[in-house]
Amino acid sequence: MKLTKSLLVGAGLTALPTLALAQDAAPGFDEIGPYIMTTLLFCMAGFLVFFMAAGFAMLEGGLVRSKNVTMQMTKNIALFSIAAIMYWLVGFNTMYPGDFNGYFVIGGQTVLDAVGVSAADAALDYASVGSDFFFQLVFVAATASIVSGAVAERIKLWPFLIFVIVLTGFMYPISGSWQWGGGWLSEAGFSDFAGSTVVHSVGGWAALAGVIVLGPRLGKYKDGKVNPMPGSNLALATLGTFILWLGWFGFNGGSQLAMGTVGDVSDVSRIFANTNMAAAAGAVTALILTQVLYKKPDLTMVLNGALAGLVSITAEPLAPTLFGSLWIGAVGGIIVVLSIPMLDKFKLDDVVGAIPVHLFAGIWGTIAVIFYNSDASLGTQLMGIIAYGVFTFVASLIVWFILKAVMGIRVSEEDEINGLDMAELGMEAYPEFSKG
Amino acid sequence: MRRNRVPNLCPVKGMPSFAICNAGRPANLRGHVVKLIIATIKPFKLEEVREALTEAGVRGMMVTEIKGFGSQSGHTEIYRGAEYAVNFVPKVKVEIVVAEAMADQIVQTITKTAQTGKIGDGKIFVLDVEQAVRVRTGETNEDAI
Numbered sequence: 001m002k003l004t005k006s007l008l009v010g011a012g013l014t015a016l017p018t019l020a021l022a023q024d025a026a027p028g029f030d031e032i033g034p035y036i037m038t039t040l041l042f043c044m045a046g047f048l049v050f051f052m053a054a055g056f057a058m059l060e061g062g063l064v065r066s067k068n069v070t071m072q073m074t075k076n077i078a079l080f081s082i083a084a085i086m087y088w089l090v091g092f093n094t095m096y097p098g099d100f101n102g103y104f105v106i107g108g109q110t111v112l113d114a115v116g117v118s119a120a121d122a123a124l125d126y127a128s129v130g131s132d133f134f135f136q137l138v139f140v141a142a143t144a145s146i147v148s149g150a151v152a153e154r155i156k157l158w159p160f161l162i163f164v165i166v167l168t169g170f171m172y173p174i175s176g177s178w179q180w181g182g183g184w185l186s187e188a189g190f191s192d193f194a195g196s197t198v199v200h201s202v203g204g205w206a207a208l209a210g211v212i213v214l215g216p217r218l219g220k221y222k223d224g225k226v227n228p229m230p231g232s233n234l235a236l237a238t239l240g241t242f243i244l245w246l247g248w249f250g251f252n253g254g255s256q257l258a259m260g261t262v263g264d265v266s267d268v269s270r271i272f273a274n275t276n277m278a279a280a281a282g283a284v285t286a287l288i289l290t291q292v293l294y295k296k297p298d299l300t301m302v303l304n305g306a307l308a309g310l311v312s313i314t315a316e317p318l319a320p321t322l323f324g325s326l327w328i329g330a331v332g333g334i335i336v337v338l339s340i341p342m343l344d345k346f347k348l349d350d351v352v353g354a355i356p357v358h359l360f361a362g363i364w365g366t367i368a369v370i371f372y373n374s375d376a377s378l379g380t381q382l383m384g385i386i387a388y389g390v391f392t393f394v395a396s397l398i399v400w401f402i403l404k405a406v407m408g409i410r411v412s413e414e415d416e417i418n419g420l421d422m423a424e425l426g427m428e429a430y431p432e433f434s435k436g
Numbered sequence: 437m438r439r440n441r442v443p444n445l446c447p448v449k450g451m452p453s454f455a456i457c458n459a460g461r462p463a464n465l466r467g468h469v470v471k472l473i474i475a476t477i478k479p480f481k482l483e484e485v486r487e488a489l490t491e492a493g494v495r496g497m498m499v500t501e502i503k504g505f506g507s508q509s510g511h512t513e514i515y516r517g518a519e520y521a522v523n524f525v526p527k528v529k530v531e532i533v534v535a536e537a538m539a540d541q542i543v544q545t546i547t548k549t550a551q552t553g554k555i556g557d558g559k560i561f562v563l564d565v566e567q568a569v570r571v572r573t574g575e576t577n578e579d580a581i
Contacts, residue, residue: 226518226519226520227518228515228518228520230515293517294514294517295514296513296514298516300515300516301517337517344517
């Protein structure tokens with residue numbers, strides 16, 4: 001997402017006279033080809049990133065206990081749908097406001113291109129509004145999904161969904177505008193290609209704030225010991241991880257934001273290869289590391305390792321060599337395996353490992369940009385990481401505390417033990433299985 | 437005191453009442469006694485035990501997957517970096533009802549087949565069965581198994 005709207009508007013203005021001159025003759029493929037190809041890229045990549053919603057749902061459904069699966073599925077489909085509506089209502093134009101002060105502006109509703117838009121009215125140097133809007137929309141949903149996994153198994157449905165409204169309509173778009181909307185961080189030279197920080201760390205910070213305000217699940221930390229609560233279905237969790245991995249090709253590849261030249265289309269494929277390598281390296285690292293540390297490989301950590309590899313490469317999936325992607329992803333895998341027990345030490349109960357995967361690996365990936373992208377500097381990268389961290393963490397804490405004070409965010413002890421499925425929804429995910 | 441008193445079903449039409457009418461009578465009046473053998477074994481031994489028992493003439497068994505602990509106690513596992521105790525170990529419970537005369541041989545067969553020599557091989561309990569009835573015919577005790 002290097003391209004920003006303010007640049008676009010500028011480019012569009014300078015291009016106007018030429019377009020006006022060319023209006024008599026029908027535009028040739030040289031003029032409309034890039035627009036068509038980039039719009040196609042956004043649609044395809046958008047579908048892939050959309051499918052990540054299914055990946056998150058399956059991963060989370062597999063890693064929570066069976067008494068909370070219906071609730072986890074409900075939250076996942078609700079959060080995606082809420083994100084889609086909020087992003088239309090204010091999010092998209094808040095995040096991509098065009099010319100603005102660089103810090104904050106609340107945008108209006110998204111308006112699509114006219115039906116059968118003519119070449120003269122289309123943004124020929126970019127892509128159709130519909131494809132751009134859709135592609136950006138599926139990113140914000142990913143951010144909200146990150147939160148839902150961390151706070152699983154004890155949060156009430158409605159306070160969570162209200163948080164999603166604030167996160168997807170305001171918090172994410174405002175902070176997103178600083179970088180991808182052409183705001184102050186992009187002016188300062190911060191580099192985050194597809195969103196290690198802008199998307200993943202933001203989700204991670206919001207999740208961390210939620211986990212702190214919410215407290216751990218009952219019985220998770222007792223007498224100074226950690227009591228693991230194994231997930232209900234590791235086949236689903238694995239399927240979810242593979243779906244996320246697939247979706248990530250759209251996430252990173254689509255963020256090239258252009259497919260109209262030989263260079264661009266090659267770059268998109270280069271990103272696919274690098275993204276895949278980082279995921280593989282993260283998974284293998286976690287596999288070996290858990291074998292060494294715990295004498296048996298831990299599948300749930302291997303899954304987290306693959307995702308950590310993906311998050312790590314997301315800030316710069318284009319510039320690294322395949323070997324570069326390998327070691328950047330591998331470090332992500334190490335981070336996740338070491339930081340999951342560390343969070344437990346602080347009694348921060350993150351059910352699916354969302355904070356290590358998206359926040360810690362996201363910070364790492366944002367720093368790792370400096371190794372292969374000569375335009376990035378460590379100072380600027382750290383400044384961006386801190387800016388997003390402070391804003392999202394503080395804003396999230398405030399929202400969580402307000403929700404806690406106004407309506408309570410946690411279910412009762414009895415409801416938590418009986419499971420959110422029956423307590424909050426009156427519906428079990430697996431009603432025909434006996435209680436074990 | 438008699439527990440589980442079975443109502444006298446003799447007047448019910450179409451039932452083989454001669455058999456059901458045995459119900460509630462003292463055991464020595466009802467022909468041969470049967471025994472219930474409850475064996476808890478290691479799950480991976482189930483198939484071997486089933487084969488050996490079938491060969492020994494056992495014609496039916498009830499199998500339940502259970503969890504429990506005995507001298508083996510539990511063990512520890514690691515999930516996402518945190519060690520936790522597995523207090524209940526998975527076992528398979530096999531229940532077999534056999535004629536009294538066969539009971540000792542069956543117990544020996546199970547002991548021989550389910551044994552690995554390592555801790556956690558399981559236990560066998562032998563109980564008297566007050567009454568056994570075949571639902572389809574109403575036959576009782578040894579005739580019912």
